[in-house]
Amino acid sequence: MITTQELLHARRQAAGMIREAGIHITDKEADGIEVVDFGLSRLEKEGVQVLTLVQTDRISVKVLALFPNQTEPEHWHPPVGSDPGKEETVRVISGTMYFYLPGENTFKEGFLVKGKEHCYTMRHELVMRPGDQVTLAPGVKHWFQARNEGVVMYSFSTIARDVMDQFTDKAIVRTTKVVEK
Secondary structure: OEEHHHHHHHHHHHHHHHHHOOOOOOHHHHHOOEEEOOOOOOOOOEOEEEEEEEEOOOEEEEEEEEOOOOEEEEEEOOOEOOEOOOOEEEEEEEEEEEEEEOOOOOOOOOOOOOOOHHHOOOOEEEEEOOOOEEEEOOOOOEEEEEEEEEEEEEEEEEOOOHHHOEEOOOOOOOOOOEEOO
């Protein structure tokens, strides 16, 4: 849960990062950036800001912004009906991203969110910089984080059903609740 003030601040910050990365967005698009706290009320630690550019029944194109030292929790894109689940390519535009997926434990540069170490089980680390990309098959567990400068990235995928994503942390709720304070 986040406050309206936190939502507006996060949108402004994400829009600034996206524009600084060289992506032109309109004010209307900036006002539509989704701020995701995963129901944890710890946006600065675990969250992501999402600008959807294209969403059809077949494809999705998004720009994701992670604030400095922000982590998107470990998750996977499960099958939905006869669809095997979302296939996704993530490409870094600006900043450095630490991306984790199945494989040999090479965890070195990133950090585990304090108190949530058991929720981050993938430890094969990719250090990704502008121009680097990774493609994930449906159902592959993954998580990623930014360090001090934050990160902006593209997400190109088959149809995105984000509310159906599954998370290792069972406390996560994909829909952000905004409250007045």
